[in-house]
Amino acid sequence: MRGAVMHAPGDVRIEERADPRILEPTDAIVRTSATCVCGTDMWAYRGADKSEGPRPMGHEYVGVVEQVGGAVRNIEVGDFVVGSFFASDNTCESCRAGYQSHCVHRVPMGSIGAQAELVRVPLADGTLVATPGAPEAALVPSLLAASDVLGTGWFAAGAAEAGPGKTVAVVGDGAVGLLAVLAARQRGAERVIAFSRHRARQALARRFGATDIVEERGDAGVARIKKLTGGYGAHSVIEAVGTRESMRQAIGATRPGGHVGYVGVAHDVQLDGRELFFSGVHLHGGPAPVRRFLPELIQLIWDRTIDPGAVFDLTLPLDQAAEGYQAMDERRATKVLLTV
Amino acid sequence: MRGAVMHAPGDVRIEERADPRILEPTDAIVRTSATCVCGTDMWAYRGADKSEGPRPMGHEYVGVVEQVGGAVRNIEVGDFVVGSFFASDNTCESCRAGYQSHCVHRVPMGSIGAQAELVRVPLADGTLVATPGAPEAALVPSLLAASDVLGTGWFAAGAAEAGPGKTVAVVGDGAVGLLAVLAARQRGAERVIAFSRHRARQALARRFGATDIVEERGDAGVARIKKLTGGYGAHSVIEAVGTRESMRQAIGATRPGGHVGYVGVAHDVQLDGRELFFSGVHLHGGPAPVRRFLPELIQLIWDRTIDPGAVFDLTLPLDQAAEGYQAMDERRATKVLLTV
Numbered sequence: 001m002r003g004a005v006m007h008a009p010g011d012v013r014i015e016e017r018a019d020p021r022i023l024e025p026t027d028a029i030v031r032t033s034a035t036c037v038c039g040t041d042m043w044a045y046r047g048a049d050k051s052e053g054p055r056p057m058g059h060e061y062v063g064v065v066e067q068v069g070g071a072v073r074n075i076e077v078g079d080f081v082v083g084s085f086f087a088s089d090n091t092c093e094s095c096r097a098g099y100q101s102h103c104v105h106r107v108p109m110g111s112i113g114a115q116a117e118l119v120r121v122p123l124a125d126g127t128l129v130a131t132p133g134a135p136e137a138a139l140v141p142s143l144l145a146a147s148d149v150l151g152t153g154w155f156a157a158g159a160a161e162a163g164p165g166k167t168v169a170v171v172g173d174g175a176v177g178l179l180a181v182l183a184a185r186q187r188g189a190e191r192v193i194a195f196s197r198h199r200a201r202q203a204l205a206r207r208f209g210a211t212d213i214v215e216e217r218g219d220a221g222v223a224r225i226k227k228l229t230g231g232y233g234a235h236s237v238i239e240a241v242g243t244r245e246s247m248r249q250a251i252g253a254t255r256p257g258g259h260v261g262y263v264g265v266a267h268d269v270q271l272d273g274r275e276l277f278f279s280g281v282h283l284h285g286g287p288a289p290v291r292r293f294l295p296e297l298i299q300l301i302w303d304r305t306i307d308p309g310a311v312f313d314l315t316l317p318l319d320q321a322a323e324g325y326q327a328m329d330e331r332r333a334t335k336v337l338l339t340v
Numbered sequence: 341m342r343g344a345v346m347h348a349p350g351d352v353r354i355e356e357r358a359d360p361r362i363l364e365p366t367d368a369i370v371r372t373s374a375t376c377v378c379g380t381d382m383w384a385y386r387g388a389d390k391s392e393g394p395r396p397m398g399h400e401y402v403g404v405v406e407q408v409g410g411a412v413r414n415i416e417v418g419d420f421v422v423g424s425f426f427a428s429d430n431t432c433e434s435c436r437a438g439y440q441s442h443c444v445h446r447v448p449m450g451s452i453g454a455q456a457e458l459v460r461v462p463l464a465d466g467t468l469v470a471t472p473g474a475p476e477a478a479l480v481p482s483l484l485a486a487s488d489v490l491g492t493g494w495f496a497a498g499a500a501e502a503g504p505g506k507t508v509a510v511v512g513d514g515a516v517g518l519l520a521v522l523a524a525r526q527r528g529a530e531r532v533i534a535f536s537r538h539r540a541r542q543a544l545a546r547r548f549g550a551t552d553i554v555e556e557r558g559d560a561g562v563a564r565i566k567k568l569t570g571g572y573g574a575h576s577v578i579e580a581v582g583t584r585e586s587m588r589q590a591i592g593a594t595r596p597g598g599h600v601g602y603v604g605v606a607h608d609v610q611l612d613g614r615e616l617f618f619s620g621v622h623l624h625g626g627p628a629p630v631r632r633f634l635p636e637l638i639q640l641i642w643d644r645t646i647d648p649g650a651v652f653d654l655t656l657p658l659d660q661a662a663e664g665y666q667a668m669d670e671r672r673a674t675k676v677l678l679t680v
Contacts, residue, residue: 093572094596102596102620104571231444232433247613256434256442256626266613273587273609277602277626280442286596286620 003116004057004321009047012057012325014318020112020120025071028124030081032063034144035115036312037324037336039174040265045325048267056113057321059085060147062140063119063340065128072124079130082143082298083121084151084290085109090126100126100291115321117340129294132302139301141309141337145179146297149335150308151290152263153179153240154297157187159261159284160236164188169214169225171250172240173201175311175335176263178208180238182308185209186300189236193228195221195249200313201334207310218245222252233258239285244269256280263288312337343456344397344661349387352397352665354658360452360460365411368464370421372403374484375455376652377664377676379514380605385665388607396453397661399425400487402480403459403680405468412464419470422483422638423461424491424630425449430466440466440631455661457680469634472642479641481649481677485519486637489675490648491630492603493519493580494637497527499601499624500576504528509554509565511590512580513541515651515675516603518548520578522648525549526640529576533568535561535589540653541674547650558585562592573598579625584609596620603628652677 003017020029035058043049065079075081088095088103095103107122121127135143142150153176162168162184170177170184173196184192185208193212194205202213216224225234233255239246242264250260251271262285276283300306314333316324317340324336343357360369375398383389405419415421428435428443435443447462461467475483482490493516502508502524510517510524513536524532525548533552534545542553556564565574573595579586582604590600591611602625616623640646654673656664657680664676 093570097595097597099597099620230433242613242617244613255437257437257439262617266617269613269617271611271613271616273582273584273606273611276611276623277582277606277609280439280626281624283616283623284621286617 001117002318003113005054006044006051006057007054009045012045012322014321017056017116020118022067022069023120024122025069026123026125027069028065028072028075028121028128029067030061030063030119030121031066032061032114032117032119032340034140034340035061035318035338036144037321037328037338038148039176041325042328043265043267045329056116058113058115059109060144061114061119062143062147066118068124074125075128075130080134081128081130082146082294083109083128084294085148086287087122087127088291089123090291095126098292099289101287101289115318115338117318127291129298131298141312142301142307143298144337145308145311146294146301148290149175149311150179150297151293152176152288154183154293155288155290156180156238156240156261156263156285157183159259160238161259162187162189162236165190166235167191167193167229168236168238169193169195169234169253170238170240171195171246172264173198173205174240177238177240178204178311178334179308180240181205181210182208182306184236184238186306193225193234204310218249221249225253229255235259236261240264242267242269247271251276251279251281254279254281258282259284261285311335315339341457342658343453345394346384346391346397347394349385352385352662354661357396357456360458362407362409363460364462365409366463366465367409368405368412368415368461368468369407370401370403370459370461371406372401372454372457372459372680374480374680375401375658375678376484377661377668377678378488379516381665382668383605383607385669396456398453398455399449400484401454401459402483402487406458408464414465415468415470420474421468421470422486422634423449423468424634425488426627427462427467428631429463430631435466438632439629441627441629455658455678457658467631469638471638481652482641482647483638484677485648485651486634486641488630489515489651490519490637491633492516492628494523494633495628495630496520496578496580496601496603496625497523499599500578501599502527502529502576505530506575507531507533507569508576508578509533509535509574509593510578510580511535511586512604513538513545514580517578517580518544518651518674519648520580521545521550522548522646524576524578526646533565533574544650558589561589565593569595575599576601580604582607582609587611591616591619591621594619594621598622599624601625651675655679
């Protein structure tokens, strides 16, 4: 089969890889319909994450089950399924508490590589969620978004306790930040303020329900949020970048007792304990337990209540994955869908 | 009147200070029955917090209202009252959300100095809570504990979401940590693990409801908690120290999705963003909004349901405050009550 392999920063190639086989009786093999390039793939692509030797890429996927192991009970050959970036058993204490991304048996799908024609999915019963039927082509991008960026934005909005009567600010105008805007509005937030300086992303934020756009960053951005909220700060702030500056901006923009939901994968972030202490905020985040939200998200997509697939602004065949990486690196694309 | 003044690290004196007067119509003057020395006073006493020139000390107090300003409505001369370490209006958005320690008009009582015969309390209506009547002498230590250490432990236990079915670990065996043990049990926690190497404090932790004592610290302490919780970590961890090591220990001992309530005033704490991200915990804390809990805590004390005053293991007259500071500095005393 064909699949994406990163040989070095900036060097992603589509190559012939061995077809995956069932290794454990709990595995399934999925023939991908679509996969995509993630903002977190950019860390390795830009050399910010160290990566040894050639490695398979991608952790977002939807597709049709082609084969299942002998112990798989809930998923059948022919099902159209959505999974997320961690395979999880969905039965351990962490999973039952809704933290499948911390499953004691978790397997990062990035280590398997989902930017490929076929993907082996461990712990298939716990990991995969089948759609009500074969989806129309128009729904595929949205279902694919549920695999990570929508699920991550959804988790962040929940961690930030976005809801009725709340003013929510979103730091980061990548796919996750934009879908966190959508999530905050779906959860009933009254006012959603998106930080963005990028015209097309501002427009998408508004389409997803942002009521205000703030172009200032850092201390100026914090001051602007304070001004918009009677001096108190937002009730809920979502952080979807992962730098020291974005975390400071998120915490600074939150009122005492308010909630910060952070999902930007932390890179060189050191938090000042004293600043955090006197902020009085709640802080929650980390790798999103997307599996917790998949049934609900699939239903919302199936019912055409939400259209998260709009976040894909470039679609390429899998063979042109390299061009997709480059477009995201240069910020020419927010999120690249790869058809298989 | 007599009051405690710190001239330099290690140098606390009881001196004649000017009697406080009503400065604002919202002020009250309280004649203190008892006051005490706080663990946070030790930061300045040891020179870890910079302090310029002589300054009044103390922020914990109970006593009888001697005078009120013209705008005070809820508090009357003769009331026995409990206040906390921030005066707060109890009407702004922060106060109404239960975050009186972040009141937009807050005044730190430490800047006024409560280790004294008389204390001016700003925003008296918002700050002071009257007891149902004049308390028996035996209740005074417990009411005084409500002023800070009990209220702070109570907040921490709430921030850590200690409750039925939960395993709670407490980092720090000072007065706040010990009373956080009591708070966790009062909130219905199933198992409360106290970290302590100090015999007398272990005994007090058990009296307050600790079910387990762990003597290991740091990584070894974390490993011990994991072992006691099937590998997952505690559901709830309370941090009541304020160092980098204690925060790391608290976060490390918490399961993914669990809650850390931290109230140790952060000193030179830098949190590693990546470690925090992948821990998946909730983090909440800061200066405790003790005012939120005072009515409930006073009632529990009045009804003899809880006995937090047991945390005072040395009682001295105000004139011997210097000896009280020294005893706490040398860890000969957990918490020193000063009678006035």
